[in-house]
Amino acid sequence: MWRRTARDRVFIGLLVLATVVVLTLDFRTGVLQGLSGVATQVAGVFQGGVRSFVRPFQNIFRTVGDLASLRDANRKLVEENRRLRLETETFGDVARENVRIRTLLQLEEGSGLLAVHAEVISSSLSGLERSVIIDKGGNARITPDHAVLSPEGLAGRVIIAGSSSAKVLLLTDAQSAVGVRIGESGETGLVRGTGGRELSLELVSRSALDQGAVKPGDVVVTSGYQGSIYPPGLPVGRIDHVTLAPRGTSYTITVQPFVRFSALDVVSVIIGRAPVIQASPTPKPSPSPSSSPAAHQ
């Protein structure tokens, strides 16, 4: 065992002091925020390289993971297919990404938004934080507080933007909050991240809840009130449970997000509204209702 001396005690004291200094700088100045941006940028550059190397293998791991529960029944089939799958994995990955980007485009077109597509290249270093790093940043006009979409719906918002990468705080993070409208009732509320897989819905009118206007299955979309960073009508999730507390004092509402955050790969960062193109003077027949989720709102 190392012999602890007075110098060791002084050293520990200095460590604590250094921590207090760093915390103070973090809370009171923007110095560390700038350093954070630089660190995100540097990590993003290297992480992009790692991603492109690992990507072909990722889907093999996922596929094997999905088949684990059916292993007994499908063992022979898996063995037969493994060789072919290895050969076609890279192509399959590109095809899947193509489909997801097309879905994203439909979502953007339906809501008239100007977006930049990006690939997720890294995830948070701590389970206490739900975030990802994407491979586009300031060079693609991405700045903090831009909304981020996945093909299924709203994924989160940009919190740090370097020149060629950016950090996105996911909707499931406990620091995330978004104003929403609920289903056909049009009631409003605030969806918060819980740090887990579900979201919680708060600040919903008590009378609406008592009357059953908010119920499981209702779709929740962004309200996009003035000042909100999220445009209106973006799909957020579906109400899972509406539970009245035992003494009837409050409701707990959980929302299942549309986005599969565990499989987030391509996203769109909303950088503005698409320019309005003047319509021709000849009136056209009104289009049929779109089937995109955003168009319902």
Add this chain to the structure above:
Amino acid sequence: MTRRNVLFAIAAFVALLASGELSLTLPIAGIGPDIAIIVLAAYAIGERPRTAATAGFVLGLARDLLLTTPKGVGALAYALTAYGVALLGMSRSAPAVIGTVVGATLASQLLFGIGAVLLGPQVDASPLPRVVLITTAYNALVAPLLMPLLRRVIQPESAPQARDL
């Protein structure tokens, strides 16, 4: 700066990248490992406590800069963990080394988590036990694969503790 310190810095940087990649590619219940603490433990085993703690502080601060939790919490957690690992001294048996790494992960995750919950304005405490347990379990799976390489690259050949006591 010695060759060993340079190798530690490179290993620590790669560890941060690898943690982010594994959190994205191979998470367990949505949570990835903390490879950086494995690298730090490998460096701290047999190192002088003050040196180990300094290395831990710097590495923890670098990790803090990549997170939204209050900066400095991870730095202190890593520094204290590295100090503790260095105090334990060098062990030659593999199970003891792995045990040390797993213990270091548990301690650093707890210190970091509690610090982040206490100081972070909106860090939720409810996922903390799950995060600590899964990260520790993940590291317990990864550590036996990494430690032989890390011990060869960044661990000192002789323990300074042997000269003490």
